[in-house]
Amino acid sequence: MLTRHDATQLLSIEECIASVEHAFKLYALGQAPAPGVLGIHSQDGVFHLKAGILNLKKNYFVSKTNANFPGNVQKNGLPSIQGVITVCDADNGRFLALMDGIEITILRTGAATAVATKYLANPDARTITICGCGNQGRISLKAVMKVRRLEKAFVYDINEQTAIQFVEELSKELNISIQPVSDLKEALLESDICITCTPSKKPFLRPEYLAPGIFIAAVGADNEGKQELEPLILSSNKLVTDITSQCASMGELHHALHMGVMKNADVYAELGQIITGEKKGRIADKEIIVFDSTGTALQDIASAAIVYEKALSMNIGMKLNFAK
Numbered sequence: 001m002l003t004r005h006d007a008t009q010l011l012s013i014e015e016c017i018a019s020v021e022h023a024f025k026l027y028a029l030g031q032a033p034a035p036g037v038l039g040i041h042s043q044d045g046v047f048h049l050k051a052g053i054l055n056l057k058k059n060y061f062v063s064k065t066n067a068n069f070p071g072n073v074q075k076n077g078l079p080s081i082q083g084v085i086t087v088c089d090a091d092n093g094r095f096l097a098l099m100d101g102i103e104i105t106i107l108r109t110g111a112a113t114a115v116a117t118k119y120l121a122n123p124d125a126r127t128i129t130i131c132g133c134g135n136q137g138r139i140s141l142k143a144v145m146k147v148r149r150l151e152k153a154f155v156y157d158i159n160e161q162t163a164i165q166f167v168e169e170l171s172k173e174l175n176i177s178i179q180p181v182s183d184l185k186e187a188l189l190e191s192d193i194c195i196t197c198t199p200s201k202k203p204f205l206r207p208e209y210l211a212p213g214i215f216i217a218a219v220g221a222d223n224e225g226k227q228e229l230e231p232l233i234l235s236s237n238k239l240v241t242d243i244t245s246q247c248a249s250m251g252e253l254h255h256a257l258h259m260g261v262m263k264n265a266d267v268y269a270e271l272g273q274i275i276t277g278e279k280k281g282r283i284a285d286k287e288i289i290v291f292d293s294t295g296t297a298l299q300d301i302a303s304a305a306i307v308y309e310k311a312l313s314m315n316i317g318m319k320l321n322f323a324k
Helices: 004-010 013-028 072-076 102-120 135-144 160-174 184-188 231-235 244-250 252-259 271-276 297-314
Strands: 036-041 046-055 059-068 081-089 095-100 127-131 152-156 177-180 193-196 215-218 238-241 289-292
Touching: 004 095, 004 102, 004 297, 013 046, 013 102, 013 135, 013 271, 013 297, 036 244, 046 297, 059 297, 081 102, 081 297, 095 102, 095 297, 102 135, 102 215, 102 271, 102 289, 102 297, 127 135, 127 184, 135 160, 135 193, 152 160, 152 184, 160 177, 231 252, 231 289, 238 244, 238 271, 244 252, 252 289
Parallel strands: 127 152, 127 193, 152 177, 193 215, 215 289, 238 289
Antiparallel strands: 036 046, 046 059, 059 081, 081 095
16 A cells, blocks of 8 residues: 555656656557546546556556545645555456555656657747646646756746746746746747646637647646637647547547537547657647647556556555455
8 A cells, every 4th residue: 555655755757757658659559458437526526537457567457536626725625636546467356556646647647748748849849838837737847848958937827826836936946937927828929838737617728829839738628527728729730639539528629529620530649649650740840739638547557557566676555455
C-alpha cells in the first residue's frame, strides 16, 4: 500500500514522460487492448473509473477511481481531485498494490502534455501560455520544459491571486520569465504553446486568439460537461486525440461533434499514431495543432507500474495481505 508521499518519492516527471510515450506507442502498434472508462456524476462532482491492460516488465491490469470535485478547496479544504489506483497481475489476477492516485494523475497528465508537445509543437517554441494555475498548470509547465527550451510563460487564471502565487513559486525554480496576465488574447498572440487545464464548463479560447503555428494542449475537458475551446478551433485546424473514441464521449471533440462541426473521421490522428510514425506530426511552421487530452488508463498503467516496481526494489510502502 503506497501513499501520495510514496508516489511523489518514486515517480519523476522524466520517468513518467518516457513511460507514457511508450504506452501510447504500444497502443498504436496494437500491442495493448483499448482501455475502458466510466463516468458517474454526483451532485457536486464526478467519479471516473478508468482501467486497462499493458504488458510492460509484467503484464499489468490497472484500475483507477478518481473523484473530481472542483469546489472542494473552497468548501472543505479537500483536494479537487482525489483517487485510488489498484494494480494487478493481468496473467493471473493477483492483487499487487493499492496506491493513492492524486500525484500519479497530476504527473501522468503533465507527461502526456509533454509527449504531445514533443511531437506537435514547433521545435523552436519559446513562449507558452498556461490557462489554469493549479497543480496541473504547475506540472504542465515543468513537463513541457523537459521537451522545449522555454524562455517566457504567461499564466492566466480567473483567480488573480492564484496566478500571482504561481509566479512567485515557479519563477526562480524554473529560471524563466513568468508573467500573470488578464488579457488572454494578447498573451496567446505572442505564444507558441498554450496549455488549458481548468474546470471550465464554457469555452474561453476563441479562434481569433490564436497565433499562426501555435500548439494547444486542451487538458481540462475530462468529462462531457467541461469545455475550454470553441469547437471551431478544432474543426478548422489539425486535431490529435489521446484516444478518439474517449474524446468523442467526454473531451473537446465531444462538443464539436454535438455542434455538428466535426465527425470522428475529421480527427487527424491519435497521439500514438504520431509517435510510431504512422502519421506525420507538424508539417508546417504556421499550422495550428490541437491535442485533445482526456486522460487514459494507458497513462495510469505506465505510471503506476513505475511506482510499484520501484517500491518493491526500495522496500517502500506498507505490506498487507487482503486475502487473509
